Amino acid sequence: MEVKVLFFGVLAEISGTGFKHYYDAKSIGDLMHRIHDDFPEIVHYNFRVSVNSEITDDDRLLKSGDEVALMPPFAGG
Amino acid sequence: MEVNYLTDGPVSQETISQLIEKMHSRTDSGGNMIFLGQVRADKINGKKVKAIEYSAYIELVGAEAEKIKKSVFAEFNDVKSVDIIHSTGIVAAGQISLLVLVSAGHRQDAFQACSKTVELIKQNLPVWKKEIYEDESHTWK
Numbered sequence: 001m002e003v004k005v006l007f008f009g010v011l012a013e014i015s016g017t018g019f020k021h022y023y024d025a026k027s028i029g030d031l032m033h034r035i036h037d038d039f040p041e042i043v044h045y046n047f048r049v050s051v052n053s054e055i056t057d058d059d060r061l062l063k064s065g066d067e068v069a070l071m072p073p074f075a076g077g
Numbered sequence: 078m079e080v081n082y083l084t085d086g087p088v089s090q091e092t093i094s095q096l097i098e099k100m101h102s103r104t105d106s107g108g109n110m111i112f113l114g115q116v117r118a119d120k121i122n123g124k125k126v127k128a129i130e131y132s133a134y135i136e137l138v139g140a141e142a143e144k145i146k147k148s149v150f151a152e153f154n155d156v157k158s159v160d161i162i163h164s165t166g167i168v169a170a171g172q173i174s175l176l177v178l179v180s181a182g183h184r185q186d187a188f189q190a191c192s193k194t195v196e197l198i199k200q201n202l203p204v205w206k207k208e209i210y211e212d213e214s215h216t217w218k
Contacts, residue, residue, distance in 0.1 A: 009205030010217035076204030
């Protein structure tokens, strides 16, 4: 079971590539533990998490093919 | 028809001219407001901003821009059209990074709806910016 994680803004810089594939993460909570293990520095930043373009919380269950995005506060204009 | 809300690099004079040209085809609007967001050469801790690099969640921008427009149309009955173009990539100080054009039947709704559109873009459009200084260091905003 594979999900793609997109990192935006400063988080893209921290992740290096702007995206990473994760396998067999059951929920957003589970996935976030792994992301924090890979990129401990992100603990210092505020961000929202979306799954397939919908803002979500840690309880959300994941399915194969989901696209998860980590989005710091928007700063357009 | 899918509308493209993003442009690579600064919003060009040609893009602005094209939108004004399109505006001429409307005959139901009497007030048109254009907002042009420009990159400021701010000085921060003694370092001067030379450019901003914008990045976006491209797949989400269209849906969020449509929601912004829908919200503006719902609030201001007199608004006839709303155009939004935001930059991605590098925009140098002095160049334009955001264009909003609101056409309304009368000026009051044009003024207010344009202001509201810009505020909603700031809050809801999934865009991020990196300020690049003259010494090539940078800060995420």
